[in-house]
Amino acid sequence: MTEILTINNLNVTPKNDPHRFLVKDAAFSLSPGKTTCIVGESGSGKSLTALTIMGLLSAQLQSTGSVIFKGEDITLLDNKALQKIRGAKIGMIFQEPMTSLNPVLTVGYQIGESLTAHLGLKGSGLKLRVESLLQQVGIPIERANSYPDELSGGQRQRVMIAMSIACEPALLIADEPTTALDVTVQAQILQLLDELKTRMNMAMLFITHDFGVVADIADDVIVMFRGEIVETGTKKQVLDKPQHPYTKALLACVPDAEGKKQLKPIDYAWLKDGLNDKKAAA
Amino acid sequence: MSIENLQNLENAPVILQANRLVKTYTQSSGRFGFGSAQIKALDDVSLSLKAGSTLAVVGESGSGKSTLARCLLQLHPFDSGEVLFEGKDLAKLDANSLRSMRKNLQMVFQDPFASLNPRMRVGEIVGEGLLIHGLGSASEKKNRAAEQKNKVQQMLERVGLSAGDALKYPHQFSGGQRQRIGIARALVLQPKVVVCDEPVSALDVSVQAQILLLLKELQHEMQLSYIFISHDLRVVRHIADEMVVMHKGKIVEQGKVVDIYNAPQQAYTQQLLSAIPGRKAA
Numbered sequence: 210m211t212e213i214l215t216i217n218n219l220n221v222t223p224k225n226d227p228h229r230f231l232v233k234d235a236a237f238s239l240s241p242g243k244t245t246c247i248v249g250e251s252g253s254g255k256s257l258t259a260l261t262i263m264g265l266l267s268a269q270l271q272s273t274g275s276v277i278f279k280g281e282d283i284t285l286l287d288n289k290a291l292q293k294i295r296g297a298k299i300g301m302i303f304q305e306p307m308t309s310l311n312p313v314l315t316v317g318y319q320i321g322e323s324l325t326a327h328l329g330l331k332g333s334g335l336k337l338r339v340e341s342l343l344q345q346v347g348i349p350i351e352r353a354n355s356y357p358d359e360l361s362g363g364q365r366q367r368v369m370i371a372m373s374i375a376c377e378p379a380l381l382i383a384d385e386p387t388t389a390l391d392v393t394v395q396a397q398i399l400q401l402l403d404e405l406k407t408r409m410n411m412a413m414l415f416i417t418h419d420f421g422v423v424a425d426i427a428d429d430v431i432v433m434f435r436g437e438i439v440e441t442g443t444k445k446q447v448l449d450k451p452q453h454p455y456t457k458a459l460l461a462c463v464p465d466a467e468g469k470k471q472l473k474p475i476d477y478a479w480l481k482d483g484l485n486d487k488k489a490a491a
Numbered sequence: 492m493s494i495e496n497l498q499n500l501e502n503a504p505v506i507l508q509a510n511r512l513v514k515t516y517t518q519s520s521g522r523f524g525f526g527s528a529q530i531k532a533l534d535d536v537s538l539s540l541k542a543g544s545t546l547a548v549v550g551e552s553g554s555g556k557s558t559l560a561r562c563l564l565q566l567h568p569f570d571s572g573e574v575l576f577e578g579k580d581l582a583k584l585d586a587n588s589l590r591s592m593r594k595n596l597q598m599v600f601q602d603p604f605a606s607l608n609p610r611m612r613v614g615e616i617v618g619e620g621l622l623i624h625g626l627g628s629a630s631e632k633k634n635r636a637a638e639q640k641n642k643v644q645q646m647l648e649r650v651g652l653s654a655g656d657a658l659k660y661p662h663q664f665s666g667g668q669r670q671r672i673g674i675a676r677a678l679v680l681q682p683k684v685v686v687c688d689e690p691v692s693a694l695d696v697s698v699q700a701q702i703l704l705l706l707k708e709l710q711h712e713m714q715l716s717y718i719f720i721s722h723d724l725r726v727v728r729h730i731a732d733e734m735v736v737m738h739k740g741k742i743v744e745q746g747k748v749v750d751i752y753n754a755p756q757q758a759y760t761q762q763l764l765s766a767i768p769g770r771k772a773a
Binding site: 250251362391392393395396399418419420421422423424425458459461462463464465466467468472473474475 | 703
């Protein structure tokens with residue numbers, strides 16, 4: 210078994226409305242050293258899927274199904290056991306580097322926190338490790354004593370990445386990590402994540418709405434639409450030869466840098482027929 | 492592209508022109524903000540918009556593109572330079588003439604959630620400009636009100652909403668629909684120039700494609716000229732005829748979109764274009 214994470218029959222519903230599926234019957238698995246992109250529009254359930262893996266769903270929501278991480282179903286674990294996995298074996302990066310860092314603590318302290326909590330590092334050993342992490346993400350080591358507001362958006366996202374890889378997790382979940390950044394900074398961060406993934410042989414689950422980013426970073430692609438996974442495949446399969454009508458329609462909306470493509474908005478009425486045809490055929 | 496061929500673009504008259512605009516902000520700086528620093532948001536910026544065409548203003552955050560939009564529309568005072576609309580210097584107009592000039596210069600904003608008054612009905616939002624400018628040909632006040640109401644309903648239908656939506660409130664609409672309301676509000680006055688400040692960057696790609704196509708159709712029908720502010724170079728490639736690239740308050744490169752994308756002259760433009768996600772893989 211090479212998969213590091215396998216998800217089966219994952220459903221997410223509001224507690225007070227258990228028949229409304231926000232995520233419906235999701236299933237996929239992730240392997241070490243590979244980046245899997247979940248792509249979809251807002252409300253498609255891509256972030257909820259990631260939060261469910263981490264056991265971080267809000268109190269109004271509930272999930273069913275299994276999340277098997279390294280052979281163990283982590284949905285069955287209590288909070289205490291989950292805490293040992295979160296941050297140590299599964300790292301996470303969020304969209305907004307501005308709001309995810311604590312403004313009154315130095316970035317060095319914040320990077321060190323999980324090292325102390327999970328690995329018990331202290332003193333000079335901790336300092337050395339924090340400095341090496343800063344170096345890995347391309348931030349000068351003197352910056353360990355800076356506060357988040359003294360850093361640019363790109364640097365803050367680098368700090369977030371340093372925090373998330375501090376304990377060398379087997380799986381890194383990145384939820385739109387570059388959406389709030391300028392394109393040139395985005396390109397640097399994508400490259401950094403790709404290098405780290407290869408060097409540490411991590412599995413990366415990368416959530417995005419941007420097909421350009423998918424083309425740059427993905428090995429495998431999962432397309433979600435209204436809570437359901439409609440297509441999975443390698444990057445080449447999904448981008449070059451999409452099978453599902455929604456994937457095709459969505460790709461036709463994406464402007465290209467060459468300006469050759471004629472944009473075509475999604476015709477939802479047609480799409481609905483297409484989906485029904487497909488279901489009838491199956 | 493909005494202008495059928497580049498020949499037409501060459502011959503089109505200039506409708507809006509900015510000459511050597513300078514705008515400086517004073518910002519508090521240093522610990523506790525006791526110091527002050529001058530920030531040049533616009534540093535000697537000149538551009539011209541040809542009638543019926545789209546001029547994109549491209550740059551990263553902080554490059555001064557939104558300041559430029561506001562200065563062009565006389566929403567912000569600037570330190571020096573001039574803005575000419577159909578040859579008239581807007582800064583030299585008195586308050587009354589400027590107000591009546593404003594119906595020719597409209598704006599579509601980025602955030603469709605923040606730019607519509609939540610307490611006004613859509614009909615009031617779209618019709619407010621007509622009311623202020625007293626537009627309508629009927630002499631009697633009562634008839635004019637009916638005419639304005641009619642115009643609002645026609646405009647709503649034109650942007651893909653229904654006449655009945657005039658009675659609803661903004662919160663009853665999705666992001667894409669709200670952006671349509673914003674467009675209806677700008678266009679109901681039959682302006683000549685529309686400044687679009689990141690009009691699609693808050694939208695999903697499928698909605699983005701709809702709005703881009705709508706903007707193009709309306710440009711054609713109503714002979715509009717657009718200033719299109721964007722950080723997304725794929726969108727710019729699709730909608731604009733000409734572009735200016737801004738960096739730290741200065742225009743570093745300007746010209747036809749086709750030429751700049753094929754052969755960017757400046758290092759900064761090259762950097763921006765090579766950072767477009769998905770280009771590497773394509």
